[in-house]
Amino acid sequence: MNWKDHALDLADRVTHRTSRWRGPVSYTPRHLFVPQWWEREGEQWTLREPLTDTDWYAAVYDDRSLITRVGALHADRAKSGDHPTGRPTSSATLPSLVVRMLDHARIDDGDELLDVGTGSGYGAALAAQGLGDASVTSVDVDPYLVEAARERLDLAGLHPTLEVVDATGPLPARRGKFDRIVATVAVRSVPESWLAALCVGGRLVTTIAGTSLLVTAEKRADGSAVGRVEWDRAGFMHARRGDDYPPGATSLLATAHDLDGEDVMTSPYPVVDVANAWDLDSMLGITTPGIEHSYRENGERRTAEMAHADGSWARAVTADDGRTVVHQGGPRRLWEILDSLRAYWLQHGELPVRGVQVLITPEGQTRLARGKWRAVL
Template sequence: MIWEAAAADLAARVTHRSSRWRGPVARTPRHVFVPTWWEATDGRWELREPVNEEQWFPAAYADRSLVTQVGDLHADRAKLDDHPAGRPTSSATLPSLVVSMFQHARIDDGDELLDVGTGSGYGTALAAQRLGDEAVTSIDVDPYLVDAARNRLAIAGLHPTVETVDATGPLPVKAGKFDRIVSTVAVRTVPTSWLAALCTGGRLVTTIAGTSLILTAEKRADGAAVGRVEWDRAGFMPARHGADYPAGASGLLAAAHEIDGEDVTTSPYPVVDVANAWDLDSMLGITAPGIEHAYHDDGRRRTAVMAHADGSWARAVGVGSVRPAVHQGGPRRLWDTLDEIRAYWLQHGELPARGARALITPEGETRLARGEWRAVL
């Protein structure tokens, strides 16, 4: 099996034939960037370490994300009997989404690009193929990811600048250096350092953490940036500041399946799998960030559980068409917040976040507005 044929086939599937990204996808050996990866099987992570091209290429050249690190354990450094616990912390993003993020950036020949979230290095490779090594700088908080990506980029004949940097803090670049910033890690609000690094008229693309909302904006002469929330959807891991994410609410989420609530009510709306209801989840992520979710449907009973690190939790259980029972505890009533969003949806016919106008202030505040709706991140 020849990788060039697999890459050309992938390019034909994820780009239009006239797209300037078709060539970079076709010329990039994605398998080099994912020699090993993790897959979730029966609730636990299993290492995939292909021994030949027949095992390797169908996954490497599929339009799918491959998880490369769980917690602080990268697949490169794992053994077959390792089963890490925790959340994925790095992946090779599905190629169509990488291309889509670059397309949202409206990248032109001659642009200088800051690629935030090196990860496997595959997206960096596409950018370097498109713009040239000297025009691409890529950063990631994880030293191992940076070293591995730099080495694999070199194997592919590419040598962009790749550095270990916490993207949410100061950036070691001169002010106004970049024409475009594209982030494949999510942030709650755009760091002030990104605005400083972006030239006037430059364009940034990122996603809002805890949502599937893509934010695009162009920098004004006064240092602010204005743009919008796009109608497309994308999901990326949130930016982290170290080897792993904080513990979060996983313990409370597990306990909330069984404990009795301080408040027990019924909801007028059916039980919903919030994490997979993208628009609903995004509005909740804007309104009450940081909630973790669990959902189970055994064919008769549907159970949804929510928990937050502040100690708030909720559990809704529905059977058939009967109004679900809702148990809630802690300082906030999370299910009530969810039901308020669903009531807004019914009243207005849609949720307002997607398509909203955006203003990013030089001080690091992101303001969203659509109609009479307002939100400040």
């Protein structure tokens, strides 16, 4: 099979037959945008350098995200034997998610689109294929990503506008207001500049950092935007302001399994893999942002750990008698915060974050409301 066969097969899997994005997926050469990437092998990141076109096409035309940058090291600039440390800082997003984000934008012919988070450039390529070069602007904080994407887009015969921009600051506005903004990086609260760059009636699609919550909102004449958290789910890396993310709680998380807690308690709830309990993780990400998680199983024994950069940590273990024994330390009791959310869930039948109403003020404050529940980001 050549790459066009793979791309057509990918389009069959990630779009419906009347989708405006079916054509762009079927004739966009994704392999140009991801020549090599990082894969997790055991406890370390290892460079994946496909030796044949068969291996290359099978990986890049699969519907999955490919990590292209870990810490400050991009896979393009790496060599065999490199094993970077830190968090993933850029990726080629799985195609079905790119398509879903564009679908949520409800793009019409003639709309001007701002793509926040150029990354590999594949999303900008799909947008340019579907809307035309002149209707697409894509921005990223990373100068190398922007330049590499520009070169690869050129190889694909595409020439949208690309700029190096910190998306949390002022956005490009030389072409006037944008009709649609689609962000494939996550933000805690929508930056003021995003609403300033959006035209009245324009639609914003983004995600809340540290959650799987996907927000859509439309701008009003008073400069605010109203919308909701969709029932769909999406997760993206946090918007970076520099070359790498600031230090988090990773080192504390790594030692949490050996610490004796200042408090030891028994939880009424079983040990849970929080990061994969999406609604619970999202609720925790709203109320107590910045927690990092680990989870492992050994037979019937389950262990979950939580850590925060403020020094708070928790470890929950399934004891031999089936009880959940929790050790905690630091300024906050993280597992008790988690248990309070699980108690809310049992009391009310659901967590309120999915489907919540959203108001974004002109100053960039994001307010969430559902029934009596409120949160301000």
